[in-house]
Amino acid sequence: MTRAALRWGIAGGGTGGHITPALALAERVHARGDSVFLLGSSHGLETQLVPEAGFELVSLPSRQWMGQGALARLRAGWSLAAGCRTARRALRERGTQILVSVGGYASVPAVVAAATLRIPIALVEPNARPGRANRLLAPLAARIFVQFQEAAVALRRAAGDPRLCACGIPLRRALVEAFADAPQRSAPLGRFRLLVFGGSQGARQLNDTLVEAARELDPERIAVFHQTGEADRERVEDAYAAARVPAEVVAFERDMPRRYREADLALCRAGALTVAELCMAGLPALLVPYPFAADDHQAANAQALADAGAARMLPSRPLETSDLMTALRELMRAPETLRAMGLAAASRARPDAADTIVKTCAELAPTGGEEQR
Structure with a gap:
């Protein structure tokens, strides 16, 4: 009996605080024998760091959309629509079964696209005060992983909510x-x-x-x-x-x-x-x-x-x-x-955070990552 390989997408980027967790998760997914690609912005650090790590990056049109003037928001709205189309096409072409978002404005079109395709979505929130993207996208998530319990309140999740897991932030295996x-x-x-x-x-x-x-x-x-x-x-x-x-x-x-x-x-x-x-x-x-x-x-x-x-x-x-x-x-x-x-x-160290997130998310896939004859 062999386990059916799953097809993953990991979305987000812009800063090291988003990209490092994304790469940590991609490493663990790859080690399972599953396929994985990343979706991010076309101008963030991910354009350099993701290819260097040996993973495929799909660049999405994306802009920050809050705290700006009307014209900038209009452009951001157009960019979001274009990003959703690009993400939807990438997810469908790769038969993606799970999408994990690590936050950042580049994650928004990917999560929206996954929701329209009914792909299970998980969010990773590393900060005690969640970012705007994750606050917006939380209602679409089947699982939310946090480093700080304080983040649960802002994400409108009770401490006992089974969708919430305070497991830490994914760190690269080498670290x-x-x-x-x-x-x-x-x-x-x-x-x-x-x-x-x-x-x-x-x-x-x-x-x-x-x-x-x-x-x-x-x-x-x-x-x-x-x-x-x-x-x-x-x-x-x-x-x-x-x-x-x-x-x-x-x-x-x-x-x-x-x-x-x-x-x-x-x-x-x-x-x-x-x-x-x-x-x-x-x-x-x-x-x-x-x-x-x-x-x-x-x-x-x-x-x-x-x-x-x-x-x-x-x-x-x-x-x-x-x-x-x-x-x-x-x-x-x-x-x-x-x-x-x-x-x-x-006492707050969570060296197994990445493994916990990947194992939990694998259970969200339609096949659940079960062994097949």
Whole structure:
């Protein structure tokens, strides 16, 4: 007996926060022996990252449609209609049996098209405050997967709703394995180890604040690893050197699991992927939400982690050096508090999220992925 291979579509994109979960799911689907293709925008990061990962991408005409003028909304409406036609054709040609949406405005035409074809739909919402696309599309979904229970309310799903599953955010298999293989964090020896990063491109606000704060750091008690992004690397490195603070400053770091494991505390943004990685590493954090994130979702993510006792949230409008130093000094003097925060973060880790989502979604297909003679 062999299991009938299923045909999957995964929709969404625009940012790394959407594309990474999409690729994580595509990896697991491919590993099952099923076929999968992705639907996304024609101008987002997916146009580069999806082909690099070895998957087919169908580009959909799509535009943001909210918070714009009448003409822009008219164009967005036309783009949505065109995107629905393209998505419908792609889904029919491939005999798609399941569509999973990871959010972003590019997901809207794909989900609408799937609904018209009566293809089972699942949504993945990584943030505590759901994006507009997923809020709009939630009524069409047979299953909704969230990282934060707080998202359920906004998606109008009761905690006991069988369609809702709080299973975490899908992470790439290589990243999950890297966290599993990384050495466990040791007890602090010598200097306190601070990890500062703002995503792959760095964060100018964090960089500016650390340039000011460097002179207030005790070079005998602290060591810093700081990912700055390319533009600020030399400026930040010079600030640490002038203050005689031991620091390793890089534009980009490929082995983040190692850096998480070596640190005692992180200072970073609160994107959905960052939060998931902090939990995987069991690393306490000072979170500074990006103030211009859509729907202020990073503030909601940070608050959820703070409420769980896994992080402290610092205000980002503006991020005052005095606020940072007060929080940092307090935690440096409280190893038991840091330990409790780390345990709280680790308790929220969901390394099997992608596998759970794929297994659950497979049951939605008309054949249910059952074995066939």
